[in-house]
Amino acid sequence: MADTLVQLADHVWIFPRDSDPSRAESQPNVGIIVTEKHTLLVDAGNSPRHGRRIMIALDDxxxxxxxxxxxxHSHWDHVFGAMVFGAPAVAHELARRQLGEMATRPWNNNYLLEEIQRTPARESSIRAMMRAMEDWRNFRIVQPELVLSQKLNLYVDSTTIEIEHVGGNHSPDSVIVTLPQSRIRFIGDCYYPPPSYLRSPEDTLDFALMRRLIRDDIDLYVDGHNPPMTREVFTRYANGETLTAQSLG
Ligand SMILES: [Zn+2]
Known part of the structure; x- marks a missing residue:
């Protein structure tokens, strides 16, 4: 069965994250913005296979x-699907540096098994990567051609797309993507704690950053691994309320 996009506004969809919690960590939401003549993606999926499923859904x-x-940001699960789209990428300058370094590695399962030996704490993330990638042949990390250091606005046909660097504990290269006309803000993983292998017990969500993301003219927040949240729900979350699946909707 074809994967179903979730429509958020007139010209905005997501290819939703995998709702199976055991896999959700490695298959994030992908944002889809359709202007008169162009399609833009917010993140690229975790693998060429994921990217191809997104392509089929775009055809629909x-x-x-x-x-x-x-x-x-530069984490693999948001980037590794990019090669199937044949399109250039935009990212923060730190993401370009990080992805440039990642591109020098010999990507294949033997290399990844050695990585697990070197850093056992990364095992679950690396195993997830190996499950996502069916085949490493011809694999390539699409490098950002356009980078920002603080803010960058794209004006594509009649759509305005605001990109802003926010950093945060999860990944210093995190940017957020705001669509002022649709009142939607894509926030990736920016307010999450560091990736599990770098996390210490005292790490929490970055509540101060979350509160900085709240703006009255935003109706919907889309992060990397949860269902979209209304401003009201996201505000409660930013104020420390624990959200249940029901409140997330
Ligand atoms: Zn991440």
């Missing part, structure tokens, strides 16, 4: 070809 809504991919 007759989306124009992908013009640009905005990486919210």
């Amino acid at each position: 809504i007759q989306a124009p070809s992908v013009y640009n991919i905005i990486y919210t």
